[in-house]
Amino acid sequence: DGGITQSPKYLFRKEGQNVTLSCEQNLNHDAMYWYRQDPGQGLRLIYYSQIVNDFQKGDIAEGYSVSREKKESFPLTVTSAQKNPTAFYLCASSPPSSEQFFGPGTRLTVL
Amino acid sequence: AQSVTQLDSHVSVSEGTPVLLRCNYSSSYSPSLFWYVQHPNKGLQLLLKYTSAATLVKGINGFEAEFKKSETSFHLTKPSAHMSDAAEYFCVVSGSGGGYNKLIFGAGTRLAVHP
Numbered sequence: 001d002g003g004i005t006q007s008p009k010y011l012f013r014k015e016g017q018n019v020t021l022s023c024e025q026n027l028n029h030d031a032m033y034w035y036r037q038d039p040g041q042g043l044r045l046i047y048y049s050q051i052v053n054d055f056q057k058g059d060i061a062e063g064y065s066v067s068r069e070k071k072e073s074f075p076l077t078v079t080s081a082q083k084n085p086t087a088f089y090l091c092a093s094s095p096p097s098s099e100q101f102f103g104p105g106t107r108l109t110v111l
Numbered sequence: 112a113q114s115v116t117q118l119d120s121h122v123s124v125s126e127g128t129p130v131l132l133r134c135n136y137s138s139s140y141s142p143s144l145f146w147y148v149q150h151p152n153k154g155l156q157l158l159l160k161y162t163s164a165a166t167l168v169k170g171i172n173g174f175e176a177e178f179k180k181s182e183t184s185f186h187l188t189k190p191s192a193h194m195s196d197a198a199e200y201f202c203v204v205s206g207s208g209g210g211y212n213k214l215i216f217g218a219g220t221r222l223a224v225h226p
Contacts, residue, residue: 045214
């Protein structure tokens with residue numbers, strides 16, 4: 001069953017703590033993306049990766065980091081430098097020049 | 112630069128009546144356009160896409176959209192709303208990302224369907 005999985009579904013972070021969100025795809029897509037969604041603001045691009053071992057900053061990369069060591073995996077770390085991390089985080093993947101396919105999302109809440 | 116504007120943040124319809132969700136875009140070249148749907152606490156699902164073929168695009172669940180270049184619009188319609196259509200809808204334009212398909216999202220339209 002092909003698709004994109006994200007874990008955990010819900011995540012709670014304490015002040016000053018780093019947390020890592022998982023994203024895995026078995027669609028054999030080269031490109032992967034991380035978005036942040038806040039109410040009434042649509043989706044904003046955090047990071048994207050077009051190929052293994054390469055990634056670029058999106059529009060709101062400050063306070064986040066990523067890695068792309070395997071084609072199937074694109075984890076996102078929310079660092080303590082991100083001052084307002086409470087949001088819904090969506091991972092996506094795509095083949096070249098095509099629409100993006102989205103995972104089910106992770107809701108992060110700061111305690 | 113590409114941009115997209117969804118003209119209504121909220122739309123409310125009765126079950127069985129038509130749905131119209133409005134979207135205008137700005138693009139310096141012929142764009143690819145998409146409509147995605149998101150149910151609460153879920154990921155986004157592609158409803159339909161326009162990629163410079165037929166201007167009337169049919170999607171899943173009875174939705175369709177018409178690309179009108181002269182009006183720079185890509186409105187989403189459905190003849191008869193169902194309760195299960197209640198969700199948030201995003202109009203999206205594909206921008207020139209220097210080799211990757213950067214998507215630019217509208218702010219979303221929340222559709223409510225009443226019995």
